[in-house]
Amino acid sequence: MKLDSARLLKKEFIHQLRTGEALSPRAVGRASAATERHLTSDAPPESPCAGGVAVGITPTEKPGEFGIGVQVQEKNAETQRVVRHLTSNFPHDLVVQYVGRVRALHADKVRPPVPGVSVGHPLVTAGTLGAFVEIAGRPGIHALSNNHVLAACNRGRVGDPILHPGPIDLGTFNDRIGALSAVVDLREGDASVNVTDVAACEIDGALADALDVCFPYGVTGVIDPEQGLAVKKIGRTTDETDGSILMFEIENLWVDYGEPLGALTFDNQIAIQGRDGGLFSDSGDSGSLVFSVDPPAGVGLLFAGSEVGPKGAVTYANPLGLALEQIHATLAF
Template sequence: MDLNDARALKRQVIASVGDRFASAAGAFATPGLAPFAVGIAPRGGADYGVAVRYDHHDDRVLAVAEDLAAELGPDADVRAVGRVRALTEPTAPTVGEQGRVRPLRPGLSIGHRDVTAGTLGAFVTRPDGDPYVLSNFHVLAGSPQARLGDPVLQPGPADGGRYPQDRIGALAAVVALEAGRAATVDAALASLEDVEFDPTYPAGTLTGTTTVEGDEPVQKIGRTTGVTDGRVSAIELDGIVIDYGEGLGQLTFDDQIEVESTTAGPFSQGGDSGSLVYRPDDAAAVGLLFAGSETGGTNGTGLTYLNQIEAVLTALDASLVRGSR
């Protein structure tokens, strides 16, 4: 089916899921949070279906997912993904970089003074003309208690970063995350204080931004897993519930991008939060990585979730730095 038909089917599935669970909403662990995320599944060329993602730990959810898969047939890509978590806790690094590096560059360990560690995603400018570091809210702020001006370190504290010697700047802007309101971005900026940086990626310097239509090859460089390759496996994903653990709890996100690995390992792991995801052929930015699932994906290593990069930049009134500095 074409994209417009897939969007219409998506709306029908969302309504159907809502009807099925309306009477039992209070029986779930977090009332008001949908047990399914629904989006658009690319099937090659101009062919699309509906993407349904669910946590298989609840038998009632599993039963409805099986019914949906049977009813929709080949028009649906129905997958169990387990719990989807913000990648807040760094896992043991494989090939990423966790040490102190100057000049700064994408993919390095970074974090708020009271956070563990995430990834330096990109460099941006704002109307004031100054450069800033782009990463996630949960990397550069960490909690609602964070305040503008708080120190940001490279490397992040979990990787040995210490204040004041590893301070590179300060928390400068955040997009607040609030329970009970669907979000579209998990993003924040840190100022840079007389620190040189190189905005080059493995694919080269950024050429701009792009809106994905599904099935595109993508790449990222992150603190934990370094450079990894994947493909866009779903777009326009609404109602995906992200577990942030203590402090923020569970939050719902709409209009997200899903990526699955195209290699033997995972596309992302804990500590890769904040990575910029881009197309490897032309270095056009696609999204900001912030969460991942336990299972799912063609190789069984989980799925990764991104905010649309244009939504991130608009929310922060920022523009990507493309060339060398």
């Protein structure tokens, strides 16, 4: 189906999943044998969430054609019921994948003060400095990362010190690089939906004057995610890795943040798989900039991941343009 049709069908799926309304019968499709094995497991749910079915846009084998991707995050009776209903009553261009628990990538390497280094609020372990940005109406250069890295999952306050390296990497208050300058709160509650996990830190003046804000590979702009787009990231834990976009415009993605937030719901997210089934990210890579080399442009802000997927672990990112928009920022070069 065409992209607009896929988006409309995805919207219908999400409405029905969130309201519990009956799904309308369509053409017949089937889940893969591997998916069926995962869904019929007797194992208890992997997280406190009662459910976990995310829906996004995925490419098909036909150029210019798209399908609906369903990512199953829980092994329980409810997800079995939902997925079996979808695969029995909806189009053949429905792709079902088991990805398991998706968790925020909280944090051991200390690197120079450039994108990819260890940073964090004193209350966290460590994450990654993704890029340098400028914020409208505010002076100076700011470091871009996640709320759960720079603002400790809503516990931080603007003006709090930010450390490089992060605390788990032996960073102390003597390693302050700046102060929390912008944050979008993570929204809790059954009816709350998030679209970003983003925050920024204003770099202290003397240090800011010495920064080389140019991002590697000549990245200077922002593009929207596309299926199959080759991407890279530079992170605190796994350094530079390669991957490709597996799915985009994912809605109803449940991300386990642990204490104190628990599981939160996200819409309009990007799923990324590592090249040749390898890791694209790991704990501590949260906040990394996901970018393409051709063209050289930012694509996403990495924030979460699962340990299993169709071809290995899956990484999740906010669309970069949306993350920047929410803190009124632009990439600084």
